Amino acid sequence: MPIDYGQPTAMRLIMTCPSANDNAFQHLDMRTDNNVLGVQVTHRGGNSGMLCLSTGHLFARLGSTSLSGRQDMNLILVAPSDIVTSHAAPSSLSDAQPLDVRITDQRRLRHLHEVHRASVGDGFNMGVLNGDMGRGTLTALNSTEARFELTLDTPPPPALPLHLILALPRPRMLARTLENITALGVKQVTLLNTRRVEKSYWQSPELAREKIDQHLWLGLEQTRDTCWPDIQLEPLFKPFVEDRLPALLEGKQGLIAHPHTERECPRGLSLSQPTVLAIGPEGGFIPYEVEQLTAAGLAPVHIGPRILRVETAVVALLSRLY
Numbered sequence: 001m002p003i004d005y006g007q008p009t010a011m012r013l014i015m016t017c018p019s020a021n022d023n024a025f026q027h028l029d030m031r032t033d034n035n036v037l038g039v040q041v042t043h044r045g046g047n048s049g050m051l052c053l054s055t056g057h058l059f060a061r062l063g064s065t066s067l068s069g070r071q072d073m074n075l076i077l078v079a080p081s082d083i084v085t086s087h088a089a090p091s092s093l094s095d096a097q098p099l100d101v102r103i104t105d106q107r108r109l110r111h112l113h114e115v116h117r118a119s120v121g122d123g124f125n126m127g128v129l130n131g132d133m134g135r136g137t138l139t140a141l142n143s144t145e146a147r148f149e150l151t152l153d154t155p156p157p158p159a160l161p162l163h164l165i166l167a168l169p170r171p172r173m174l175a176r177t178l179e180n181i182t183a184l185g186v187k188q189v190t191l192l193n194t195r196r197v198e199k200s201y202w203q204s205p206e207l208a209r210e211k212i213d214q215h216l217w218l219g220l221e222q223t224r225d226t227c228w229p230d231i232q233l234e235p236l237f238k239p240f241v242e243d244r245l246p247a248l249l250e251g252k253q254g255l256i257a258h259p260h261t262e263r264e265c266p267r268g269l270s271l272s273q274p275t276v277l278a279i280g281p282e283g284g285f286i287p288y289e290v291e292q293l294t295a296a297g298l299a300p301v302h303i304g305p306r307i308l309r310v311e312t313a314v315v316a317l318l319s320r321l322y
Helices: 106-115 171-183 199-203 209-223 237-249 287-296 310-321
Strands: 010-018 025-033 036-043 048-054 076-078 083-085 099-103 123-128 133-141 146-154 162-167 188-192 230-234 253-257 275-279 299-301
Touching (some): 106 133, 106 146, 123 146, 171 188, 171 310, 237 275, 253 287, 275 310
Parallel strands (some): 188 230
Antiparallel strands (some): 010 025, 025 036, 133 146
């Protein structure tokens, strides 16, 4: 039955099916409401996960998950330093010559050995960081390195035209949130201090650049993307709002996620509509912060009466907007 995506729709589908692992199965409970799709995936071992997907521009790709909770890399992302040999820049992607790629880090090697159970001759989706994507053929594999012949023929997916201003979440939530927003295509993120952000969060090891980079890398692998997001830390609220936010808002619409307002969040925006979206901490923005953000040009909007956790609100808002 065709669905008119221009109208609010509601639908539910429950399905049990075998997974790629013979010792597991997936129970999927899928619901749509107001053009947002929620997917609950449960495995025999008790692991489960939830996704919110938009029936508009946003979509996500689900990798298979084993009983141990390990998730397949949907894309093997390689850094320029992983490329052993390259050729002169081609005039088009169709003219690209194969690259010799060498991977030596233990995380990706372990994934190839234990999850993919890879062998020479196998093909994989691969991409070069901040570059194009294509198919790589495994030419050698041992305990210390993997070698691929990689042909690039596909550009990365388009980014969301959105700058996300996010009150710094607690450390464990930050890790998941960074992976989620990266997977959804957000490329500009400002982590902001607000009154209800605990000071200890700013001393967390999760804010170390190598930890942030780790979560961004995993998000790109999940969604088959290569374009690296820009993450900025703003530990001072007032200087950011007064000195830097006005420039960010030039030529863009500005929104604040705020439950105590009458205006509903817009939905189904065109990818040609750039937006700045601010999301507060678990306890929300205090009135002073809402006033300052509004004065700078952000309009308060809501997505319903429910008070959501930050990681849920981020996915719900992005799915609704795009």
